[in-house]
Each structure stands twice: as structure tokens, then as C-alpha cells.
Amino acid sequence: IRDEPKQLLQLISSYDHEPLLNIVSRLPVHICIAQQNSKNPPDDLTQDESAIIRLYTMEWDSDSSELRESLYLFLTALAKISAAPRQTVWRGLRLDLSNDDPPGEEVTWWAFSSCTTSLRVLESDLYLGNIETRTLFSIETINGRTIRSHFHSTTKDEILLLPRTFLEVKSQLNPASNLHIIHLQQKKNIKTCSS
Template structure:
């Protein structure tokens, strides 16, 4: 999904569309999303502490609860995160307590990365922030069930093993859910109710490769 020109790769363009303020541009992706999400929802949900690294200081953006709208690549290994984001320069590490991570190592070409994928619409409570060393910032996130549905399952599940949903949190950024994948191709995505802030950053990528956050 990612190749030599990351700014025009499938991964980048899909995430850019998922993070858009508008839902209508997502319609051409519905069939692909249903295929991918059907597979991912059938994988067991992982409850673990995982890591994600980006370049730059993002602490000012994490005062309130957050929703990550794209597919978010994380890892169980702090060493892997440091390999991608580096050990110098201004950088932010996310330490994430996830409950619905999808371990895709067995399906990845880069098995040594121990990749954990977070699905679109993952909702976080900000637990804390720190600055343990010069140019190094750490944000502690805890995945919690969202107060509203942001990603509808691609099929009706009879088991609770694939995705965790419990009592909702109390507040959330406002945006329409990614839906309705079951009724393809007739369903349309609704427009977002309020703007979603974006920021360019580098995530598990070379220094000259920018992605949208």
C-alpha cells in the first residue's frame, strides 16, 4: 500500500480521504474499505500497550479527547518506533493502551516491525504528556469506546471477540461516522458536521516522506 512516491500511494491517499472534512469523496473507496475491514474485523482484537512515533512536537494538539480517522500504523516494539522516527531531533512518541488493535505481522511483508493496526474512528482519552529529554515528547493515550459510532462494522457479527465496545466516554470531537458499508453501493457518506484539524507529519517513513495527520 506504500511505495517510492508515498504522497501518491494508495495508503496515503486513502488516509487523506478518511481524514477529510467531507465524507462524499470517500464513496469511491467503499468497496475497498468493505473488503479490508471485513478481513480486519475477523482478526482478534489486541489489548496491549503499543507505540507510534512522529516527527515534531504535537503535545499542544492533545489537550482533549481525540479521534484518529485514518488507518494508524503502530508497533509493539519501542525499538522499532525509534528506528523510524530517529533518536534525535524534535519528535513525539505515543504510548497507547489499545483494546482493539489488529496484529497484522502474519500478513505483513515486514514481520520484524510487529505492526499493530488501529482502525479508522479509534477514540482516545489523553492520559498524560511529558518531556523526558530534549526534543523528545511523549503522549500517553488510552483507547476508550467512543460516545457515538464512528465506524460501522462491515458485517453483522455474532461474536464480541473481534471488536470491543463497552460503556461510552463522555465527550468527543464531532464528525459523521464512516458508514454504511453493508448497503453498498447505494449508501452515501454524509458531510462532516465540523472541521477536522490536520497536520503534516512523518510516520514510519523516511525523512523526505510526509503524510497527513
């Protein structure tokens, strides 16, 4: 989040002309697990569409950037999932972001952002934990995607915010020296340029 650009970026385009990639040969073990767990998926998704979401949510030794070539399949799958109702979701990072954007500032998150509806999930040391410097985002969403039915682990209530999510910083709180809470409210994608 800290390294994301502050200026408006070009929309993702031309991915819709890419073929649905056969990524099975590139990631055989992960693909096999994801496909086996994606039989008869809900939300009118195909097995491959559900599997690509599961691949995104699996724990990886590195980030899930290996899946970028499958962006078309991933976005096609997410487009079929209805937007979740308005709700508050949580995202935690192990760094201090409290000085990056003051209340009233509008920010854009350009990447996919994994959030949860359960604070308990963030207590795990795999995520936010209870020690070190941390920033906890409380986000009022308007169109996240509920991907629990396609999540690799069935214990998480994950909401995925799509790239180019516009947010307004509403307030901040520092209840402890190493814990920063930032309240964000999602806005409609209003930053557009007309030709």
C-alpha cells in the first residue's frame, strides 16, 4: 500500500484479448489442489474460475505474482461474483502507515486487497499478530467480492477489494505506541478522464 502510486493510473486493458491460459503445466501441484477443491463451485463460476481464486488465496513461498499471466481468467471469475453488501472489513499490515495519508485524504489502492470480516483472523501471527508495529484498517466497503466459497482455507471470511479501489481516510487512532488504526470509507470510482 505504501509503495502504490499517488497519481491516477491507466486502466487495465487488453487482457480481455488474451486467451484463457492453460496454467496447469506451470503450477501443477497448486493447480491440482485448487481444481480438486473447486468442483461444483457456486456463483455460476466454472471450475477453472473458482480454482484461480483459490490459487490467489493459497499460502505461497513468494507472492502470487506468478498468477499475473492468468489475470483475464481471474478478473472474469471475480466479475461473476456479486458485490458483497455494504459492510466493514479489516486489513492489517505490519508497518506504520499512520503518517502516509491524513484524515480527509483520498487514496487509491491499485492492487487486489485481501480483507476479512473477522478480527480474530488478524490476531494470528501469520497476519497482523499482536506484537511489532502494525496498522489496522477498518474499511467500509461498497463492492468487495466475497470469495469464501472459493478460498483455499474454509476458515476465512475473505472479502477481496478489486484494483483501483477509491477510499477516503475518515479518521485515525493510535491506541498503543505500536498499533495504528485507520478508518477508511470506500468511494465510487469517480476519478475518470474523459477523452
